Amino acid sequence: MSSLSTADHLRAALDGPWSEIREQARTQLAGDRFTDDPSLDFRAARARVLDQMRAVAQMGYAERGFRRENGGTGEPGAAVVALEMLAYTDLSLWVKAGVQWGLFGGAVENLGTERHRDHVKRLLSLDLLGCFAMTESGHGSDVASLETTATYDPDTQEFVVHTPTPSARKDYIGGAAEHARMAAVFAQLITAEGNHGVHCLLVPIRDEHGNDLPGVTTSDCGLKGGLPGVDNGRIVFDHVRIPRENLLNRYADVAPDGTYSSEIENPSRRFFTTLGTLVRGRISVGGAASAGTRVALSIAMRYGMKRRQFSDPDTGGETVLLDYRNHQRRLLPLVARSYALAFAQNDLVRRMHLVQTGQDLEPGAQRALEKRAAGFKVAQTRHATRAIQECREACGGAGYMTENRLVTLKADTDVFTTFEGDNVVLTQLVAKELLTAYADEIRDLDALGWVRFAATMAGDVVRKRSGVRQLIQTLRDRSGESVDEGDLSRRSVQLQLFADREDYLVRTAADRLRVRAQETSPFEAFNNAQDHILAAGTAHIDRLVLETFIEGIGLIEDPDARELAERVCDLYVYSMLEENSAWYIMHRFMSVERAKAVRRGVNELVDKLRPDALTLTEAMGVPESMLRAAMLHDASVYERQ
DSSP states (O other): OOHHHHHHHHHHHHHGGGHHHHHHHHHHTOSGGGOOOTTSOHHHHHHHHHHHHHHHHTTTTGGGGSOGGGTSOOOHHHHHHHHHGGGGTOHHHHHHHIIIIIIIHHHHHHHOOGGGHHHHHHHHTTSSOEEEEOOBSSOSSOGGGOOOEEEEETTTTEEEEEOOSGGGSEEEEETTTTTOSEEEEEEEEEETTEEEEEEEEEEEOBOTTSOBOTTEEEEEOOOOSSOTTSOEEEEEESSEEEEGGGBOOSSOEEOTTOOEEOSOOOHHHHHHHHHHTTHHHHHHHHHHHHHHHHHHHHHHHHHHTTOEEEEOTTTOSEEEGGGSHHHHHHHHHHHHHHHHHHHHHHHHHHHHHHHHTTSOOOTTHHHHHHHHHHHHHHHHHHHHHHHHHHHHHHTHHHHTSGGGSHHHHHHHHHGGGTTTSOHHHHHHHHHHHHHTTTOGGGGGOOHHHHHHHHHTOOSOHHHHHHOHHHHHHHHHHHHTSOOOTTOTTSHHHHHHHHHHHHHHHHHHHHHHHHHHHTTSOHHHHHHHTHHHHHHHHHHHHHHHHHHHHHHHHTTOOOHHHHHHHHHHHHHHHHHHHHHTHHHHHHTTSSOHHHHHHHHHHHHHHHHHHGGGHHHHHHHTOOOGGGTOOGGGTSGGGOOOO
């Protein structure tokens, strides 16, 4: 079977359940209309992106993410995948689309009711441009502590939205600087009965001419490290009055007389239910980061297969960069991790689709989705930051030229590690779920209660709760051979090592919390163990990614493609074990000799994969026509005939 055919099979597997959507987007987004132009100043870039948005609005991408009664087609998985493809063209366009249809639109549809249906239809067509005003200057990840207030006035049946302190200013809000006419504002909802916590309200901020409305002051965040086409801005409210009906009231409402009501009595549960409906944004961020990484790796791999440097003493000819072992080690493990994360994203989007279309009604499905989304977003955005930088360095001076896109990709994805959830906070969230054994009670506990609960957690939670034992046994049974715990080539042994690390870190983190909780305050107990807790969260994420990689390979029917994917999976595993070899040796899960075998294994695998470098690159699914890197065709890769 031809190499190209193998690439096609691999690409179909990496494209996942909505592969036809990706193929359609590759055609629709080709050409100059959707490319970025780094030479534009930020105001021109913003205008260009808004123009591109209007073109995208005609393609039906956004409609897939909304319910039929609101003018959509009810396909959330397809929507995430379609909009992710925008990241191949210009990440400013992807962010702008995500703010409009994902964050603003998602808030209106998922938190609103029948009375907000017209807003959804208008924002779909871009008749209504909006922004998502959650983050404040003083509070980012700590949403529960936002300071903006929305106080109900029963005499006029209006909410009074106000910025009480300088730190309550809405900050970094995409769309707030120029284009947005309305904001989905998260604020403390206050009635005569008291403060009911954070709720979301629709607040008009500009008139049809783009002027600030009375009581609203917007300002421009100005130049950023990247994403020049996104008009990030700040909003300050001075006792702005809005109708009672502007409260997005799916989970709570205020009657005309000021009576507050909610079907979810527990305030903490109500708060997390509200935020949980917005999980699609976090899933999309991870997917876009991975897409940008695939672009960078596609450029660097193709350059490495063309660029020559230094003579081969045996032949006298100059050597192609990717024939050097170190260059193979720089890029191929990153390609392997991108494959792993592509399968992880496919699985995550599939789970999201089932939950959001009501096909997965299992208790805890939404919560499990939130945890997985947090973990994969961390893995994908950290990988993007590391991999794109490595691609830049691997392309030398050419990689530093704007015309070759790598520095732009680096700048545009850099913020992904902190928006839609800071990666440290999200890793902590993942670990918190592990340490509490996924107990429902945790969301109702204060810091003291959480520490006490985690400290009394039973051991071996990872094995009991996750099903990893069953998967390991299935892999052993599939091989049909006796178990050899020392054979690192066996998938069951590889998964066992990942699970061992996770299980050990979770159990020992709980022990550490228990000991410290007996000696000091809850905060001090947690703070003292934070490094340990974060390590447990990271180990859990790594194990989940490996599981999805294994499951993804199982769906590949073509034998050549499957064999190649198995080899890529081995490289992912070996490179991850090498990266964490100090931990494995320190905790006696791996001998020094075995660690050396892992290092040799990485060398052997990159050598075996070198002949398939072009196939692996093509399979990542970024067409050559969308790479737009001048160095792939200029004098730096000139070959004398």
